[in-house]
Amino acid sequence: MGALGSALAMQGHEVIFAARRDEIVNSINHHGYDVVTKGVVETRIEVRGVRAVTMPGEDFAREVTQADQIYTSVRPDNLPEISTTLAEAILNRIKSGVKRPLDVFCCENLKNAGSQLERLIFTNLPFQFAQQVQDYVGFNAAISDRIVSGQEQGETGRIVITADATGDVLLDTLQIKADFDILPPLKGLDNFPACIEEKLYILNCGHAVCAYLGYKRGYKYIHEAMADESINRAVVGAMLEAQRALQCKHGRTLHYGALINDILASFSNAALMDTIARVGRDPVRKLQSDDRLIGPAKLAYRYGVETTYLIQGCAASLSFAEQGDPQAAELQKLIKERGVEYSLDFISQLRSWNPISKLIRDEMRN
Numbered sequence: 563m564g565a566l567g568s569a570l571a572m573q574g575h576e577v578i579f580a581a582r583r584d585e586i587v588n589s590i591n592h593h594g595y596d597v598v599t600k601g602v603v604e605t606r607i608e609v610r611g612v613r614a615v616t617m618p619g620e621d622f623a624r625e626v627t628q629a630d631q632i633y634t635s636v637r638p639d640n641l642p643e644i645s646t647t648l649a650e651a652i653l654n655r656i657k658s659g660v661k662r663p664l665d666v667f668c669c670e671n672l673k674n675a676g677s678q679l680e681r682l683i684f685t686n687l688p689f690q691f692a693q694q695v696q697d698y699v700g701f702n703a704a705i706s707d708r709i710v711s712g713q714e715q716g717e718t719g720r721i722v723i724t725a726d727a728t729g730d731v732l733l734d735t736l737q738i739k740a741d742f743d744i745l746p747p748l749k750g751l752d753n754f755p756a757c758i759e760e761k762l763y764i765l766n767c768g769h770a771v772c773a774y775l776g777y778k779r780g781y782k783y784i785h786e787a788m789a790d791e792s793i794n795r796a797v798v799g800a801m802l803e804a805q806r807a808l809q810c811k812h813g814r815t816l817h818y819g820a821l822i823n824d825i826l827a828s829f830s831n832a833a834l835m836d837t838i839a840r841v842g843r844d845p846v847r848k849l850q851s852d853d854r855l856i857g858p859a860k861l862a863y864r865y866g867v868e869t870t871y872l873i874q875g876c877a878a879s880l881s882f883a884e885q886g887d888p889q890a891a892e893l894q895k896l897i898k899e900r901g902v903e904y905s906l907d908f909i910s911q912l913r914s915w916n917p918i919s920k921l922i923r924d925e926m927r928n
Contacts, residue, residue: 601727
């Protein structure tokens with residue numbers, strides 16, 4: 563809503579949101595919503611003329627039947643759940659005889675997000691309809707680099723979203739089924755897989771390193787952690803280590819590698835009031851072998867790039883025990899019962915003999 567939804571609405575598209583909570587649906591239908599951007603100048607974007615439907619339900623299925631594009635932005639752990647409902651709606655569209663192309667964009671911080679959603683959809687489709695879905699439905703990826711730090715309902719019941727003032731929405735355009743105008747802040751990319759890797763390994767990596775080191779120091783907000791000289795040094799260092807590794811792999815800087823100063827300014831933006839708990843949540847997912855911490859550390863080690871600050875971030879993540887975060891509780895339980903060595907093997911696929919595993923364990927003992 564804060565990045566993609568508002569951009570599409572401002573461009574004049576008919577935008578329909580799908581939500582599971584009736585209070586969200588009712589609020590959007592009655593009030594629209596506002597996006598308050600926090601930067602050098604604070605602005606309020608009033609998003610009106612949008613609608614919402616409950617998911618799942620007949621209204622949702624009808625909107626999918628009529629849609630030209632669908633965008634998912636639900637966090638990766640929720641994709642399996644929504645894929646069942648989305649598959650049913652797409653099947654209903656096919657059975658209704660709609661031949662118009664449909665493009666589905668999976669807007670998640672995942673490598674191969676479009677392909678992952680496509681696999682989930684096809685596991686919920688009868689095989690006899692698979693060819694028709696392949697012919698008429700395209701599964702693509704998208705990412706937003708705008709930081710959305712909060713969402714609340716005001717006294718009138720209108721949803722107010724707090725977001726950074728800058729940021730783009732990047733779309734993978736290689737496999738889209740239908741041509742459409744891509745206007746700022748949307749940008750189409752033909753090297754999207756490399757770009758999402760760069761986002762994960764630079765922007766998301768730096769954010770995570772800040773959150774986990776900040777948690778260890780007892781900070782509540784990201785901007786507070788960035789004001790700590792030692793944490794700031796580690797965040798910058800980790801992002802530069804990842805940038806050098808990516809340059810070795812791709813031979814050049816792509817998108818995010820040239821934006822490090824802008825990214826750091828967003829992290830330090832006190833007006834966002836972005837919490838350590840929000841940025842650090844779901845540590846098990848973020849410790850996967852190709853995600854924002856272990857992924858760049860492995861890549862840097864492969865190319866002989868120094869990993870000092872990346873290793874600091876990886877080690878700090880294993881101490882994250884934020885209350886109310888199920889994955890944090892799961893991580894701490896696993897470490898307590900089986901130890902760090904086993905946990906890195908189980909979660910990050912780092913065998914005990916792997917030098918990255920040893921570096922992380924040594925860092926935790928320092």
